Amino acid sequence: MSRTSDVLVVGGGIIGLVTAWRAAQKGLRVAVADPRPGGGAARVAAGMLAAVTELHYGEETLLGLNLASAERYPAFVAELEAASGQETGYRACGTLAVALDTDDRAHLRELHALQRRSGLESQWLTGRECRRLEPMLAPGVRGGLRVDGDHQVDPRRLAAALLTACERAGVAWHHGWAQSLSVVRERATGAVLADGTELTADQVVLAAGSLSGRLAGVPQDVLPPVRPVKGQVLRLTVPRAYAPFLNRTVRAVVRGSHVYLVPRENGELVVGATSEELGWDTTVTAGGVYELLRDAHELVPGITELPLTETLAGLRPGSPDNAPLLGPTALPGLHLATGHYRNGVLLTPVTGDAMAAVLAGGELPDVARPFSPLRFAPASTASPSAAVPPVCVPQEQPV
Numbered sequence: 001m002s003r004t005s006d007v008l009v010v011g012g013g014i015i016g017l018v019t020a021w022r023a024a025q026k027g028l029r030v031a032v033a034d035p036r037p038g039g040g041a042a043r044v045a046a047g048m049l050a051a052v053t054e055l056h057y058g059e060e061t062l063l064g065l066n067l068a069s070a071e072r073y074p075a076f077v078a079e080l081e082a083a084s085g086q087e088t089g090y091r092a093c094g095t096l097a098v099a100l101d102t103d104d105r106a107h108l109r110e111l112h113a114l115q116r117r118s119g120l121e122s123q124w125l126t127g128r129e130c131r132r133l134e135p136m137l138a139p140g141v142r143g144g145l146r147v148d149g150d151h152q153v154d155p156r157r158l159a160a161a162l163l164t165a166c167e168r169a170g171v172a173w174h175h176g177w178a179q180s181l182s183v184v185r186e187r188a189t190g191a192v193l194a195d196g197t198e199l200t201a202d203q204v205v206l207a208a209g210s211l212s213g214r215l216a217g218v219p220q221d222v223l224p225p226v227r228p229v230k231g232q233v234l235r236l237t238v239p240r241a242y243a244p245f246l247n248r249t250v251r252a253v254v255r256g257s258h259v260y261l262v263p264r265e266n267g268e269l270v271v272g273a274t275s276e277e278l279g280w281d282t283t284v285t286a287g288g289v290y291e292l293l294r295d296a297h298e299l300v301p302g303i304t305e306l307p308l309t310e311t312l313a314g315l316r317p318g319s320p321d322n323a324p325l326l327g328p329t330a331l332p333g334l335h336l337a338t339g340h341y342r343n344g345v346l347l348t349p350v351t352g353d354a355m356a357a358v359l360a361g362g363e364l365p366d367v368a369r370p371f372s373p374l375r376f377a378p379a380s381t382a383s384p385s386a387a388v389p390p391v392c393v394p395q396e397q398p399v
C-alpha cells in the first residue's frame with residue numbers, strides 16, 4: 001500500500017507537529033508518521049522559555065535563535081490558540097535565578113556579566129529583594145537575578161493544541177513507526193512503516209527527537225548526530241489555600257546541580273530536572289527524585305508540604321553543540337528538524353517558521369542559517385550512498 005503527500009514528517013513531537021502545521025498553512029499536503037503524535041519529551045518538559053537564564057558560555061549563536069523564538073511566542077500562542085480552540089498555558093511571569101551560598105553567588109554574578117555583555121536584560125537583587133518578590137524562598141538566599149523576559153508555557157497543552165491545529169489544517173496521520181527512509185536514485189522519496197505501509201512524499205522531514213539518528217536507510221554522512229539526554233522531573237500540586245505559592249519560575253544551581261520550580265496557573269508545580277547520559281533509559285530513580293526534592297527544598301522549604309502527584313523521565317534530543325539541526329541535508333529531499341536539546345519548547349515557533357519556509361521552496365531564514373545540518377557534514381562530501389542498516393525500532397515510545 002502506498003500513500004503520497006508533498007511532505008512527510010517522521011515524528012510527531014512538538015517539533016514535528018509545528019513543522020507539519022506551518023507547512024500545511026503554506027498549502028502543502030502534509031502527513032505525519034508517529035505511533036503516538038503529541039507525545040515525546042513535551043510530556044515531561046517543564047516548558048521554561050528561558051533564552052536569558054539558560055545562556056551558557058559558547059552558546060552565543062544559539063542565543064540569537066532562542067531570542068528570536070522567545071520574541072515570537074506571544075503571537076505564536078495567540079494564533080495557535082485561535083486555530084485549535086485550546087489554551088496553551090502560556091504565562092508571561094518572568095524568572096528569578098537565585099544563589100544559596102557564596103559559590104552559587106559567584107556563579108550567578110558571572111552569568112549576569114555574560115548576560116550584560118550579550119545585551120540581555122537582567123537585574124541583580126539582594127537576598128532580601130528576592131524574598132520580597134518570592135516570600136516562600138529560603139531565608140538563606142544570598143542574591144539573585146530577576147529576568148522579566150523568561151516566561152513559560154505548558155508543553156502538554158502546547159502539544160495538544162498543535163495536534164488539533166494540524167488536524168484542522170488537514171494534516172494526515174499515520175499511526176506507526178517509520179522503519180526506514182526510502183531513497184531512490186540518491187533522493188529521499190518517503191518512508192516505510194513497521195507494518196509495511198509505504199509512504200511517498202516529495203520531501204521528508206526527520207523530526208524524531210532523540211531517535212533521529214536511528215532511522216534505517218539514512219546515509220551515514222547525513223545521519224544527525226543526536227543523542228538522548230535523560231531528564232527526571234517531578235510534578236506537585238499547590239492546594240488553593242497555599243496559592244500563590246510562587247509567582248514566577250524560580251531556579252538555582254545547588255552544589256553544581258541545576259534545579260528549577262515552574263508554577264503553572266492551574267496549581268501544578270514542576271520541579272526539574274536531572275541531566276543524565278544513560279542512553280534510552282527512562283527509569284525514574286529514587287536517587288533522581290531524592291536529589292530534586294533535596295535541592296528544591298533548600299530553595300523553597302515549603303515544598304515538602306505539597307502533594308507529589310507525578311514523577312517522570314524523558315529524553316532531550318542532544319546535539320554536539322547543543323543547538324538544533326534545521327533544514328536541508330546533503331541528501332536531496334531530506335530535511336532535519338531535530339537536536340533541540342533543552343530548548344525544544346522555546347524553539348518551537350522559530351522552528352515551525354524556518355522549516356515551512358524551506359519546505360515551501362524558499363531559503364532557511366537568516367536567523368536559522370547557522371543551524372543547517374551541513375555544519376556536521378564530513379569534510380570530504382562523499383556521495384551519500386552508505387546507508388544506516390535497519391535497526392530495531394522500539395515498539396514503545398521511550399518516554
Ligand SMILES: Cc1cc2nc3c(=O)[nH]c(=O)nc-3n(C[C@H](O)[C@H](O)[C@H](O)COP(=O)(O)OP(=O)(O)OC[C@H]3O[C@@H](n4cnc5c(N)ncnc54)[C@H](O)[C@@H]3O)c2cc1C
Binds near residue numbers: 272342
Ligand atoms: C526533563 C526535560 C525538561 C525539559 N525542559 C524544557 C524546558 O523547560 N524548556 C524547553 O524549551 N525545552 C525543554 N525540554 C526539551 C524539549 O522537551 C525537547 O527539546 C523537545 O520536546 C523535543 O521535541 P521533538 O519533537 O524534537 O522530539 P520528541 O519530543 O522526542 O518527539 C519525537 C517524536 O518522534 C517519534 N518518533 C521517533 N522515532 C520515530 C520513528 N522512527 N517513526 C515515527 N515516529 C518516531 C516519537 O514517538 C516522538 O513522538 C525538556 C526536556 C526534558 C526531557
